[in-house]
Amino acid sequence: MPSFKIALMPGDGIGNDILTASQPLLDVLDLDAEYVHADIGWSHWCNEGEALPPKTGDILKGCRCALFGAITSKPTGEAEQELVPRLQGKGLIYRSPILTLRKMFDLYTNMRPCKSYPGNPNNHGDNIDITIFRENTEGLYSEIEFHPFPDELRAMVSRFNAAMDRFAAIPSQEMAVALRVITKRAASRIIRRAFEYAQNKGYRKVTLVEKANVLRETSGMMVREAHAIAADYPRIELQITYIDAQLMWLIKNPQDFSVMVTSNLFGDIMSDVASQLVGGLGFSASGNIGDKFAIFEPSHGSAPKYEGKFVVNPCAMLLSIKMMLDWLGEEKKASALESAIASVVKAGKVRTYDMGGKSSTLDMGRAIADRYVEVICGRR
Numbered sequence: 064m065p066s067f068k069i070a071l072m073p074g075d076g077i078g079n080d081i082l083t084a085s086q087p088l089l090d091v092l093d094l095d096a097e098y099v100h101a102d103i104g105w106s107h108w109c110n111e112g113e114a115l116p117p118k119t120g121d122i123l124k125g126c127r128c129a130l131f132g133a134i135t136s137k138p139t140g141e142a143e144q145e146l147v148p149r150l151q152g153k154g155l156i157y158r159s160p161i162l163t164l165r166k167m168f169d170l171y172t173n174m175r176p177c178k179s180y181p182g183n184p185n186n187h188g189d190n191i192d193i194t195i196f197r198e199n200t201e202g203l204y205s206e207i208e209f210h211p212f213p214d215e216l217r218a219m220v221s222r223f224n225a226a227m228d229r230f231a232a233i234p235s236q237e238m239a240v241a242l243r244v245i246t247k248r249a250a251s252r253i254i255r256r257a258f259e260y261a262q263n264k265g266y267r268k269v270t271l272v273e274k275a276n277v278l279r280e281t282s283g284m285m286v287r288e289a290h291a292i293a294a295d296y297p298r299i300e301l302q303i304t305y306i307d308a309q310l311m312w313l314i315k316n317p318q319d320f321s322v323m324v325t326s327n328l329f330g331d332i333m334s335d336v337a338s339q340l341v342g343g344l345g346f347s348a349s350g351n352i353g354d355k356f357a358i359f360e361p362s363h364g365s366a367p368k369y370e371g372k373f374v375v376n377p378c379a380m381l382l383s384i385k386m387m388l389d390w391l392g393e394e395k396k397a398s399a400l401e402s403a404i405a406s407v408v409k410a411g412k413v414r415t416y417d418m419g420g421k422s423s424t425l426d427m428g429r430a431i432a433d434r435y436v437e438v439i440c441g442r443r
């Protein structure tokens with residue numbers, strides 16, 4: 064009997080392509096784990112009115128961690144239209160299931176490493192190694208949005224903040240509002256994760272990326288907490304930057320940044336930019352990590368136009384599996400997997416379209432699994 068379970072959630076679009084291509088690797092990893100399938104995604108929304116079937120939450124509760132492919136999310140109007148007729152007009156509201164899972168399991172750290180593997184023709188440099196810590200449960204993704212903006216709430220906000228007066232003449236129907244919630248607790252724990260990581264890996268600097276000159280209260284909370292936490296790590300410098308200029312610096316001098324921490328939306332954007340420095344979304348892995356449970360997934364989405372064509376790059380998924388191995392304490396396997404990926408990228412014989420090649424998703428997955436076996440057996 065395997066000692067623990069890992070859930071596999073392919074989801075939508077290319078999610079199935081990349082998880083199928085990961086199967087040869089999962090087979091040779093030889094973890095003492097049982098892999099169990101769990102449903103998630105657009106077809107469940109269309110047919111059941113819920114992209115995250117309740118059964119999936121129950122399956123995940125019985126697992127140590129999960130691997131997730133990608134989901135398709137569409138705007139409110141389209142989501143309603145694609146519901147089966149019997150579910151239309153019932154006031155069902157689409158919610159992104161991955162956002163729900165991050166909150167349901169309090170997976171407050173979204174860790175997104177962006178590392179360049181030499182030989183990748185898309186690298187902006189061969190010595191880029193950036194890890195982004197993105198707060199994963201609140202900020203502008205708190206899902207507290209209003210349209211129309213209720214009159215009562217509007218009157219209340221006006222009482223507390225005169226900046227609201229400027230919008231007095233705008234009809235509620237013509238106003239959409241989102242709350243950017245930053246709690247001290249969430250700010251503090253994500254920043255501590257970044258500092259802990261920097262300390263464990265021997266990095267000398269953590270860069271907090273916010274916009275405290277404009278978002279004085281919400282980014283201000285992040286800055287205050289960063290100063291408080293930095294005091295516990297006297298050997299690590301705290302650098303504070305603004306998101307707009309930071310994206311420019313990231314492209315100009317990517318080698319200057321190793322450990323970065325930020326709030327939810329900024330982290331989502333910054334990690335896609337950083338991924339382009341190291342070969343694009345096909346190389347962008349991520350882990351949604353809480354205190355007891357974690358879900359590992361590529362940062363990219365479901366790329367619907369490539370669904371089922373088996374042409375996309377599985378490396379982001381395989382690097383996410385590498386993160387899972389680290390999290391499980393399987394450092395030797397994690398390191399062998401990273402070497403296998405690096406080695407296949409460097410050899411350049413197997414390349415998917417994004418790297419200028421013609422190999423399939425499955426070819427790439429197979430080549431990395433084969434190389435993994437050689438590395439783990441000591442055949443270099």
Ligand code: NAI
Pocket residue numbers: 132133134135136137161344345360361362363364365366367375376377379417
């Ligand atoms: P996307 O990340 O799915 O794809 C954008 C483009 O990046 C693709 O057209 C493709 O050219 C390239 N790409 C992505 N993954 C690749 C890979 N593994 N190998 C090679 N090239 C790759 O973003 P898009 O098109 O904005 O969104 C498509 C759907 O995915 C939407 O419904 C969106 O809501 C959803 N989405 C889901 C996410 C998740 O599941 N965590 C994250 C981001 C978007």
Ligand code: MG
Pocket residue numbers: 331332335362
């Ligand atoms: Mg994203």
